[in-house]
Amino acid sequence: MIRHIISEREEELPASMIGKLLKIAEERKDIISLGPGEPDFDSPGNIIKAVKKRLEQKYTHYSPPGGRTELKETIIKKLGKENRIKTMPENIIVTTGSTEAILLALMCTIDPGEGVLLPDPGFLAYKPTVEILNGIPLSVPLYEEDGFEFTTERMEKTIIPEKTNVLIINTPSNPTGTVFSRKRLEEIADFAREHELLVISDEAYEKFVYDDARHISIGSLNGMAEYVLTLHSFSKTYAMPGFRIGYAAGPENLVRAMTKLHTFTSICAPTLSQMAAMDALKGSQAAVEKMRREYDRRRRMVVKRINEIPGVSCIMPKGAFYAFPNIKGFGMKSLNFSEWLLRRSKVAVVPGTEFGRMGEGYIRISYATSYEKIESAMNKIERAVKDLESV
Numbered sequence: 001m002i003r004h005i006i007s008e009r010e011e012e013l014p015a016s017m018i019g020k021l022l023k024i025a026e027e028r029k030d031i032i033s034l035g036p037g038e039p040d041f042d043s044p045g046n047i048i049k050a051v052k053k054r055l056e057q058k059y060t061h062y063s064p065p066g067g068r069t070e071l072k073e074t075i076i077k078k079l080g081k082e083n084r085i086k087t088m089p090e091n092i093i094v095t096t097g098s099t100e101a102i103l104l105a106l107m108c109t110i111d112p113g114e115g116v117l118l119p120d121p122g123f124l125a126y127k128p129t130v131e132i133l134n135g136i137p138l139s140v141p142l143y144e145e146d147g148f149e150f151t152t153e154r155m156e157k158t159i160i161p162e163k164t165n166v167l168i169i170n171t172p173s174n175p176t177g178t179v180f181s182r183k184r185l186e187e188i189a190d191f192a193r194e195h196e197l198l199v200i201s202d203e204a205y206e207k208f209v210y211d212d213a214r215h216i217s218i219g220s221l222n223g224m225a226e227y228v229l230t231l232h233s234f235s236k237t238y239a240m241p242g243f244r245i246g247y248a249a250g251p252e253n254l255v256r257a258m259t260k261l262h263t264f265t266s267i268c269a270p271t272l273s274q275m276a277a278m279d280a281l282k283g284s285q286a287a288v289e290k291m292r293r294e295y296d297r298r299r300r301m302v303v304k305r306i307n308e309i310p311g312v313s314c315i316m317p318k319g320a321f322y323a324f325p326n327i328k329g330f331g332m333k334s335l336n337f338s339e340w341l342l343r344r345s346k347v348a349v350v351p352g353t354e355f356g357r358m359g360e361g362y363i364r365i366s367y368a369t370s371y372e373k374i375e376s377a378m379n380k381i382e383r384a385v386k387d388l389e390s391v
């Protein structure tokens with residue numbers, strides 16, 4: 001083994017608790033995992049059928065780095081109709097999931113020492129990606145009393161003027177389930193224009209919104225086309241996480257730079273996945289709505305059950321498939337609470353601190369798990385908390 005082979009950059013990256021949890025949950029069948037960040041549903045039958053056909057048709061070669069023309073055309077139609085974003089092929093890059101789009105976008109916009117505003121709590125890839133590029137993550141604290149939404153005041157306090165290029169937003173949000181209102185997005189848009197920031201808008205959960213909430217793309221707001229890179233993924237919408245496919249839409253010069261870089265990171269997104277993605281967009285959308293309705297049913301049950309547990313409270317999330325309960329009533333750190341729950345009730349949840357410092361005092365519960373399993377997990381958590389109280 002060569003000594004000093006691992007870079008300092010890699011060594012400084014925090015080890016993810018989610019990885020450990022998923023491993024434990026996979027190995028121990030007696031544990032109910034409320035940890036997963038992926039749909040429990042398999043990819044819909046029409047997509048699986050289409051993939052088999054595409055394989056027979058030998059879509060096994062490389063594709064152009066920016067993505068296949070026929071897929072781009074389908075994406076342009078979808079963005080126009082569903083997101084009200086007008087684009088041309090030059091504005092689109094197809095990526096290996098939106099995780100790769102985040103990396104490519106930041107590699108193309110951040111020089112060492114430059115700042116990136118990002119949500120805290122927020123999706124766990126944002127901060128490490130900024131750090132591996134020697135950028136400065138500027139965590140905008142999100143508070144439960146603001147419904148975990150960005151406020152201009154908090155962004156003003158966090159930004160390093162002249163040294164900040166990018167603002168990352170995520171609606172519907174992981175881990176809080178927040179869906180940004182039009183008014184809030186307009187405030188963010190004004191802030192971005194005033195400070196000349198590129199907004200990376202991660203919309204991976206766009207199709208999973210509930211009650212009266214509507215998903216709005218900040219890129220569709222007046223005058224924002226030049227300021228926004230919109231990221232979409234097939235992982236959640238079509239339950240296709242293993243296909244590793246997503247896309248980004250934004251200013252032509254940025255997309256050109258990302259496409260140039262793409263040639264050196266992965267050449268192109270997997271060709272078979274590109275064809276599957278196109279078939280998914282063109283085919284019946286019934287499965288998407290069916291999944292949304294089931295997530296909604298689970299969401300209402302899980303939040304009701306959580307709020308019945310003494311010492312725990314949870315605001316009703318309006319999107320994604322996560323609840324983010326407040327467990328401050330126990331006086332335990334999120335990590336200790338999660339470990340205690342795992343040991344005591346054999347239920348795996350993710351400590352809020354996985355998503356940033358502001359996640360302290362919270363846990364993330366994913367309801368991308370069957371209704372019955374969630375109910376059983378809730379019974380177990382309730383029992384454990386009762387026992388704790390009677391000690």
Ligand SMILES: Cc1ncc(COP(=O)(O)O)c(C=O)c1O
Binds near residue numbers: 170202244
């Ligand atoms: C907010 C958010 N963005 C992006 C991703 C990554 O998605 P993909 O599978 O497209 O890389 C996830 C996955 O959990 C996510 O929660």
